[in-house]
Amino acid sequence: MAECPVCGGEVELADDTVEGELIECPECGSELEVLEVDPPRLGEAPEVEEDWGE
Numbered sequence: 001m002a003e004c005p006v007c008g009g010e011v012e013l014a015d016d017t018v019e020g021e022l023i024e025c026p027e028c029g030s031e032l033e034v035l036e037v038d039p040p041r042l043g044e045a046p047e048v049e050e051d052w053g054e
Contacts (some may be wrong), residue, residue: 002040006030013040 002011009027013034017023021034022045031045 002034002042004028004030004032005043006032011042013037 002013003009004011004025004027007025007028007030009025011023011025011027011032013023017034017037017040019034019037023032023034023042024030025032032042033045035041035043
């Protein structure tokens with residue numbers, strides 16, 4: 001289990017979760033990124049920015 005950095009709710013991580021994986025908080029619906037697996041630590045997923053063909 002990990003804590004959502006947005007709402008503080010508990011987020012269950014699957015056994016095969018890897019760093020960098022994006023998951024959704026079941027409590028608030030925020031998109032989160034797995035920063036560390038052991039111990040589990042989550043952060044807000046970065047916003048995807050358009051590169052305008054660069």
